[in-house]
Amino acid sequence: MVLQTRTAAKAEVNEYIQRVLDTVIQRNPGESEFHQAVKEFMYSMTPVLERDPKYIQYNILERIVEPERMITFRVPWVDDQGRIQVNRGYRVQFNSAIGPYKGGIRFHPSVNAGIIKFLGFEQTFKNSLSGMPIGGGKGGSDFDPKGKSEGEVMRFVQSFMTELYKYIGPDEDVPAGDIGVGPREIGYMFGQYKRICGGHEAGVFTGKGLTYGGSLVRKEATGYGCVYFVEEMLKEKGMSLEGRTVVVSGSGNVAIYAMEKAMQLGAKVVACSDSNGYVYDPQGINLETVKQLKEVERRRIKDYVQEHPHAEYHEGCSGIWTIPCDIALPCATQNEISEESASILVKNGVIAVAEGANMPSTLEAIDIFLQNDVLFGPAKAANAGGVSVSALEMSQNSMRFNWTFEEVDAKLRQIMSNIYRNSMAAAEEYGYTGNLVVGANIAGFLKVADSMIAQGVV
Template sequence: MFKSNYLSNLFQEVKERYVTQPEFLQAVEEFFDAMDPIVNEDPNIEKHAIMERLIEPERIVKFRVTWFDDNGKINVNRGYRVQFNSAIGPYKGGIRFHPSVNESILKFLGFEQTFKNSLTGLPMGGGKGGADFDPRGKSDNEIMRFCQNFMQELYRHIGPDTDVPAGDIGVGFREIGYMYGMYRKIRNENTGVLTGKGLTYGGSLVRKEATGYGLLYFVEEMLAKYREETIEGKKVIISGAGKVAMHAALKARELGATVVAMSDINGYVYHKNGLDISLIAKLTENNPEFTTQYKDYHSGAEYGKSPKDVWTKPCDIALPCATQNELPIESAKALVKNGCYLVCEGANMPTTLEATHYLQEKDILFGPGKAANAGGVAVSGLEMTQNAMHTPWTYEELDKKLKDTMKSIFEKSYEAAEKYADPRNLVVGANVAGFMRVYDAMVAQGVI
């Protein structure tokens, strides 16, 4: 499978051990695939059992969350926190509330987060958490009660110098606020233990925009380096309608691109002359769905009931911003057929490994999520700094820091790709660049 016997044998062991965790296995395979060029060159990686240690979380916390709904019925959900690697700093990563949440998904996310956080240059380790709770259709009071009960267990395992969670799918300002309020009550302290907070109690400007904006800043770097172009005039497809996709669309428009198609869980909307991004922003303000309502305002657009069909439309640039494995091989082939020449991931692992390989074989520029969507955690790290200093920065200062961080991440990834593979292979570049910092820290701290 890999050129390295060490990686091949280890991956076989991992497959046998975690046969019921497909998302985690996919993340490990993609990582090993990218690391293959360097492992044989550095025998210390095997000597120090770096890979064996990296793929095992330092800690997994599982707990029961019991809460009352508005009818007085008792409900029980499962909560998790995967603290993957703290070699370079406190665990850092989002909390996800979604019915699909399980140990496999959270391990894949925490594993990816380790290298993503490393690429930012900030002192943050990797972690992820969440619950199989679905906030859709719940009242504010039900969500508040769930968040408070979730935090009554989680608070034991987090802290500003231990583990600093943030938001993710199903967890926004509202949910972070409810969780932070309970943490503050239990601990009787105001600390930067959560990021993505409201601006009135320690939150940061640019945080809600950061992942989407950062994605476009990364795309700009790719276009400048590989094509000596800007994004102005390019036709863009974006999947998803959450905060990442929406702010990516707004920034793409601001930079002069035309967003021709977007999707949500109900389907997609396409218009070759460009979508009404301001309307979509308004429709998704409180709920990441818009396609069923958009047709009431623009009947001339094309509508489809399958979100995956959004990738069958012509474009220059495709930005998958919804969820894992949303872009399979069939969609990759459709993008290539219709003239797409750049794919950049705004979600975590949205492109299957088979599709990634196909895009690379067809010489499509490909920006992996662990580099391209690091803007959110970068600004989360800056929120931690502001909390520690008790000093907020301005919007302009933070936007510049975000842009500089994304430029630095691209440059690190490009340089590693040029050294270990091919200058266009940012998958190898991002993985190697992220790995090296964690590797050095692990060796320096001994076997622990």
Template sequence: MPETLHPDFQPMFDVVREVNSGETEFQQAVYEVMLSIAPLARTRPEYAQWGILKRICEPERQIIFRVPWVTDDGKIEINRGYRVEFNSALGVYKGGLRFHPSVNLSIIKFLGFEQTFKNSLTGMPIGGGKGGANFDPKGRSDAEIMRFCQSFMTELYRHIGEYTDVPAGDIGVGGREIGYLFGQYKRITNRWEAGVLTGKGLTWGGSQVRTEATGYGTVYFAQDMLETRGEGLDGKRVVVSGSGNVAIYAVKKATQLGATVVAVSDSDGYVVDESGIDYRHLKDVKEKRRERLTAYADERGSARHVTGGSIWDVPCDIALPCATQNELNATHAKTLLSNGVQLVAEGANMPCTPDAIELFTEAGILYAPGKASNAGGVATSALEMQQNASRDSWSFEQTDAELRGIMRGIHDTCVETAETYGSPGNYVVGANLAGYIKVADAMVAQGVI
């Protein structure tokens, strides 16, 4: 990371780096926020002091636990589970669970740190948290996944609750896993506490649009960004990385708004479909059949599968990285810029490396950080909590309208905050400052806790 922090913040970051040695993802997330909040050293020095910043960079609680489970052939496996309850200044801890082999404490802490500001931007009364395990559901039977989820919840249940910490899904945790987790929580506690998890099925406390929310929200945010330049999505050529839940519904909404999505990816490569990715076929292959993208290409004559290289080699007007952290680096950014990209909006959490972000900013293209552009998922989770609390169920149209309004509000807040602090058009500065100030206000009001 370049040493370009404000002089007031460099010593603070050095301490964070020392205390959290080896946690590169977490350090990266903190560094980005410290870069953006430099104006506070001049305009609101009380919020740029170590007393606030140190507490914001230190999780309120970090929980690590063993998850033992039994495979179908009787073998005992052990995984490591995590829940980092990062900041509750604005409300209950809120954030997803990720099941993936790459999961470690650094990744969970970076996700929880980002989630704190993302949740702040939504305007909903929710704090930040994140969790998960280094368990890989890929290739596992439903019975094995059920046993893992039940073991995971047997420890986690004592740390969560409707008024304490409300997990949701993330990579590797979809409706199936949420169902197993909720069932075990209900079994252990003997309570029907619908508000303890979000992302539930529609027949047992879930919300319309929650499945679509992160992908839809990312595209809504991109649409608002284009409108600042008098443009829209109609006729735009779009590339979406990933092919999971976020990517599928980003493809769907972008297509509905007139764009042509020409490529999606998975860990085996990427598919290019010049006629436009068929989101119905994509959903069938990836969600229902749980197959690789090679199946999409084999079954659709207009598509070709590419192994090796990068999806960012495909020319596009709009890039939506929706896969995982640090997937788009400086080399990819240079390729995108040379191919004429106009807008990058993050559907995943921190998918662009710092040097890639720097290139996008210097080029003057529209760039949105994930804490703003992918906030639709957690916003709709909060709407699910609201419905659970009132024993209510909203229509798809009502919930989608609420989501659309929240995303527009986040966009406008980012724009206005960036202008106020002397960085017009910089969504990174706008998102980080707006999120940080709201959390800091609440922390100051509540005393030294």
């Protein structure tokens, strides 16, 4: 009788979850990335709702998948030929239950409402896992900074900020960078915000330059944090990064500093990529060359072989996952590891995968990793280093104070260790020992959900 009751309760919970999923898909047609993020999260909620029906009673799932606010706006700007161009800007303020909205701004042609919502949804739980008092938000535009002059980028950013400034503030919504938005773009945004609002309100952005309120370790934080998370996963199994072969997708900020930290901990990184293709260097990637190409000269990764002719360049990105490695760090973009790529990685003996990008593995790929006992660090946990140091930057701005590189790095390492341990503890408590996907989802959810209940219907 008890078993039948539990089975019936589980079926009832699963029906409820499916109803919420159906509503999300119906209300947000065509937004496949958002649907995917919600599905991955919802599949972890069954044991939580079975144990504590109050989350159903308070309709937390229906509320948590709906953004508190979605802002869409026109961004007109003038190019170097004097022509007026028009892009679309977005800011989603997803959930403020545990603090002001916090999340990056992305400039990329692929940006649309669905991608911004998926990123804001993920950010809510990532920020919760960080242990910092920050809610979830995200923003961006379909503007592509590649190939644009400095003047064009500045004029676009100023136009973008002329609308966005109305909705942000140090205690309301604090943007940062993301794909296509680095120190240059943040500087222009901050300058335009000051121009409109007056005063030097440093806490309204993170990822700022060190000369005007930025934090040490911020540019390294997401990449370093991802590798610190891998270190924790390996340590649990009595292993380390020493002597391991690593493949890292991407060659932007996250990838560069994931490679740097992996190398510092004794690993050999043999491949990295950009949106056109990837380089394979069996002798080990020369990080200084990559930094020069990407951070200084803004060139393509294919030019790496001009400096290192023994290396190989291959067009297309997915082939990077055919390179045998012990550790795979997808640090480029969403859905870059397919089911097929995951199967190849497993066949080639990968032991650990940690997501440095947002949702870089498809649901099918994640299943492949989990079914084959690959240590898997999901993005909302392994990718949380960047926003964690952003929150530390906010703290320093509030105090008008700066910590040293070593102090911030130590805090980051401790935060990533805490995220790992809290996720593992939640997975074990709810019957999914070792499953960090379920554990991270549950640990992130509980803090937000309990705060929402405590604050009433808002």
